[in-house]
Amino acid sequence: MANGEMAKTDPSSVSGSTPLSEIFAVFLRLGLTSFGGPIAHLGYFREEFVARRKWLDDKTYADLVALCQFLPGPASSQIGIAVGLLRGGYAGSLLAWLGFTLPSAILMVLFAFSVASIGDALGSGWLHGLKIAAVAVVAQALLGMARSLTPDRERATLAVAAAALTLAVPTAWGQVGAILLGGVVGMALLRNGVRDDHVDLPSPVTRRAAFASLALFFALLIGLPLASSAFPNQSLAVFDAFYRAGSLVFGGGHVVLPLLQAEVVPPGWVSNDAFLAGYGAAQALPGPLFAFAGFLGAAMGSAPNGLTGAVLCLVAVFLPSFLLIIGALPFWTLLRARPAAQAALKGVNAAVVGLLLAAFYHPVWTSGIMDRWDFAIGAAAFLLLTMWKTPPWLVVILCALAGAVVSP
Secondary structure, three states: OOOOOHHHOOHHHHOOOOOHHHHHHHHHHHHHHOOOOHHHHHHHHHHHHHHHOOOOOHHHHHHHHHHHHHOOOOHHHHHHHHHHHHHHHHHHHHHHHHHHHHHHHHHHHHHHHHHHHHHHHHOOHHHHHHHHHHHHHHHHHHHHHHHHHOOOHHHHHHHHHHHHHHHHOOOHHHHHHHHHHHHHHHHHHOOOOOOOOOOOOOOOOOHHHHHHHHHHHHHHHHHHHHHHHHOOOHHHHHHHHHHHHHHHOOOOHHHHHHHHHHHHOOOOOOOHHHHHHHHHHHOOOOOOHHHHHHHHHHHOOOOOOHHHHHHHHHHHHHHHHHHHHHHHHHHHHHHHOOHHHHHHHHHHHHHHHHHHHHHHHHHHHHHHOOOHHHHHHHHHHHHHHHOOOOOHHHHHHHHHHHHHHHOO
């Protein structure tokens, strides 16, 4: 297929055009080898789907990336779900997600099972080293996002305002308020420079199915908190918390940190130390950062925990991505052309930088940097990531070893 033809392909020829076993195998390999976080994943995906396999052309891939950045949720996982949907229908989207997510999810669950015994054997210094690694990784993500998403004084100011609001109201409501503030301010003040270069995305999803998917998304988003309040049940409360986190995360995997921390640490489901240690370990793994939800589910102190908790949390945090991709794909061409939508997205992205800035201060910095040695290790890790381009997994290992060495 020549470049440019994919955007004009009839949707019926796209769905089911690739064997399901091939879709799963391709995404499983990506899940085993895609180190470096969401931005790096976009490069891996382009190489695989545009340059190597010709499943998409560059314009279609770029517009698919724009759609997934517009929606809340993990952008790289959503792109995988969308590619699976285009190539293999609904079954293809599920297999694409499974292939890409399973390797990191399994490793995170195994880490949750072994963290206590490993900690007893080696002491707590290496766990603190993982928290220091999280400081460096979040600082690098914050710097990169600030450069691309807050390049002018208006958006930089909006990011600082969002950070202040998030710290002043340290709950999920404060974070949602910051995102809404970004969207409103964006529509009002950030309409300059919006673009109209977009293509028609092929879609195997009917509009009826899209409406049903969006209706279910909002029904769960509104109904789960009400059901959890009316019928107290730990499993329902956990599913509600992780579903909301997956529904409200704009900006990629790192931004899930403040949302999940606000959901699982204050009620005592997971300790703050375990939370940050697991988050640090997640940086050393390939695949989606949202697989961290599997660690949290397995590490919870009370049921649902273990393997059951891990599966429950993984399904809950990724379910919004499926519903939103299915719901938005048929309407993206119309929405993408509206300047108001693009302006709102610019504001939301700036607010996301503010959320990550607030999370960088608390809990990442306040829990990871306790003395001069922690600061030195964190600064060295940041230098390795940003200037020496050291792989994140190696930086995480080095931080864990350094934490064990300097621990009293």
